[in-house]
Amino acid sequence: xxxxxxxxxxxxxxxxxxxxxxxxxxxxxxxxxxxxxxxxxxxxxxxxxxxxxxxxxxxxxxxxxxxxxxxxxxxxxxxxxxxxxxxxxxxxxxxxxxxxxxxxxxxxxxxxxxxxxxxxxxxxxxxxxxxxxxxx
Amino acid sequence: xxxxxxxxxxxxxxxxxxxxxxxxxxxxxxxxxxxxxxxxxxxxxxxxxxxxxxxxxxxxxxxxxxxxxxxxxxxxxxxxxxxxxxxxxxxxxxxxxxxxxxxxxxxxxxxxxxxxxxxxxxxxxxxxxxxxxxxx
Amino acid sequence: xxxxxxxxxxxxxxxxxxxxxxxxxxxxxxxxxxxxxxxxxxxxxxxxxxxxxxxxxxxxxxxxxxxxxxxxxxxxxxxxxxxxxxxxxxxxxxxxxxxxxxxxxxxxxxxxxxxxxxxxxxxxxxxxxxxxxxxx
Numbered sequence: 001x002x003x004x005x006x007x008x009x010x011x012x013x014x015x016x017x018x019x020x021x022x023x024x025x026x027x028x029x030x031x032x033x034x035x036x037x038x039x040x041x042x043x044x045x046x047x048x049x050x051x052x053x054x055x056x057x058x059x060x061x062x063x064x065x066x067x068x069x070x071x072x073x074x075x076x077x078x079x080x081x082x083x084x085x086x087x088x089x090x091x092x093x094x095x096x097x098x099x100x101x102x103x104x105x106x107x108x109x110x111x112x113x114x115x116x117x118x119x120x121x122x123x124x125x126x127x128x129x130x131x132x133x134x135x136x
Numbered sequence: 137x138x139x140x141x142x143x144x145x146x147x148x149x150x151x152x153x154x155x156x157x158x159x160x161x162x163x164x165x166x167x168x169x170x171x172x173x174x175x176x177x178x179x180x181x182x183x184x185x186x187x188x189x190x191x192x193x194x195x196x197x198x199x200x201x202x203x204x205x206x207x208x209x210x211x212x213x214x215x216x217x218x219x220x221x222x223x224x225x226x227x228x229x230x231x232x233x234x235x236x237x238x239x240x241x242x243x244x245x246x247x248x249x250x251x252x253x254x255x256x257x258x259x260x261x262x263x264x265x266x267x268x269x270x271x272x
Numbered sequence: 273x274x275x276x277x278x279x280x281x282x283x284x285x286x287x288x289x290x291x292x293x294x295x296x297x298x299x300x301x302x303x304x305x306x307x308x309x310x311x312x313x314x315x316x317x318x319x320x321x322x323x324x325x326x327x328x329x330x331x332x333x334x335x336x337x338x339x340x341x342x343x344x345x346x347x348x349x350x351x352x353x354x355x356x357x358x359x360x361x362x363x364x365x366x367x368x369x370x371x372x373x374x375x376x377x378x379x380x381x382x383x384x385x386x387x388x389x390x391x392x393x394x395x396x397x398x399x400x401x402x403x404x405x406x407x408x
Contacts, residue, residue: 001305001306001307001407001408003305003374003376033137033139034137035137035173035269035271037307037372037374039372039373039374039381040383041381041382041383041384041386042383042385042386043321043322043323043383043385043386048229049179049233049234050179050225050228050229051179051225054214054216056213056214057214057222057225059213059214060211060212060213060214060222060225060226061225061226061229063211063212064205064209064211064226067211068204068340069336073335073336075332075335075336075339076332076335077328077331077332078326078328078329078331078332080326086329086332089322089323089329089332089333090332090333090336092322093320093322093333093366093367094229094230094366094367095229095230097321097371097386098321098371098372098373099233099234100173100175100234100236100372101175101234102139102173102175102267102269104139104267109175109177109267110177111176111177111178111179111265112177113178113179114177114178114179114233129383131374131376131381133307133374135137135271135307135407136137169273169275170273171273171309171405171407184365185315185369185370186315186361186364186365187315187361190350190352192349192350193350193358193361195349195350196347196348196349196350196358196361196362197361197362197365199347199348200341200345200347200362203347204340230365230366231365231366235369235370236309236311236370236372237311237370238275238309238311238403238405240275240403245311245313245403246313247312247313247314247315247401248313249314249315250313250314250315250369271273271407272273
């Protein structure tokens with residue numbers, strides 16, 4: 001089992017593609033095949049695998065989630081950390097804190113249109129820690 | 137680490153049980169215990185584990201998700217690939233691209249009522265690639 | 273690969289933190305580093321990683337999910353097992369049946385504010401089986 005942590009600084013809400021960062025970690029580990037776990041150590045940012053070709057898909061994902069997980073819902077009681085905090089926890093629950101992807105030929109075995117994304121749910125910039133584990 | 141890819145041709149929106157296909161892959165690998173990753177290489181079809189006893193549960197899952205992830209929402213901008221494409225990406229984000237299930241006694245260690253499903257989100261038939269990885 | 277099953281008896285709908293139970297399993301296995309899979313063998317209870325500091329976050333998660341996955345929706349047909357059964361399956365699909373978390377220094381490598389939760393979606397008390405698998 002090989003581990004490598006890295007941090008990624010976001011600049012507010014949105015989907016940030018980290019496929020190249022993960023492939024670089026795997027390449028440095030010199031693992032030709034195995035299983036890769038990507039784990040984000042936060043509850044207000046998450047991970048997802050999504051279409052990496054057309055930026056409109058990312059924009060619509062944001063629009064959809066902001067409509068169905070609104071800020072300032074009258075039933076929120078966890079409000080001390082700002083209007084964007086409780087929606088961030090819900091969005092994190094609906095997406096992924098952890099992903100597992102096969103590694104084949106020293107790379108993530110993604111489909112043609114798949115990319116790995118860090119999804120920042122807070123409005124402000126945050127430094128996010130990600131742990132990559134690879135099992136050979 | 138053992139790998140096996142297979143493809144499954146869907147016939148439009150719905151949940152297709154693939155538990156037997158996965159158990160067959162594991163059986164052919166002759167792995168008695170380990171950890172199995174099931175990975176779908178697409179962003180408009182996904183995976184889920186659900187009740188395998190009563191077909192009404194599958195129908196209601198479809199009804200619920202189609203209500204909360206509608207086609208033709210006025211805020212969609214990713215519309216070039218058809219009215220069912222953007223909802224497919226959102227449904228894929230809300231469910232799973234990757235599942236990890238223990239293998240015990242040469243089979244997935246599922247609960248009594250659990251089945252593994254490929255969830256096709258597009259209206260048309262599609263050939264979907266699935267990668268099964270088993271770590272002993 | 274090491275396996276350990278345990279059961280947890282819930283007392284109705286809500287989030288039950290099981291981080292200490294999982295860390296205890298890992299400690300008994302004497303694994304210093306590896307990858308841990310937590311798998312719940314049910315389709316009406318699930319797993320999630322969430323904020324473990326402030327109980328209001330858990331309450332708001334419950335409020336949000338009960339609003340967006342209602343009981344007695346007019347389009348439900350899977351109603352024979354009670355009004356809370358079909359919503360439980362949907363909630364289970366939207367959250368996780370399986371989690372994978374790195375193990376470092378004989379513990380789950382969680383972030384400061386992360387806890388592992390069993391999320392009971394049924395109104396009644398249930399005994400839930402969880403399989404913990406650790407790959408070194």
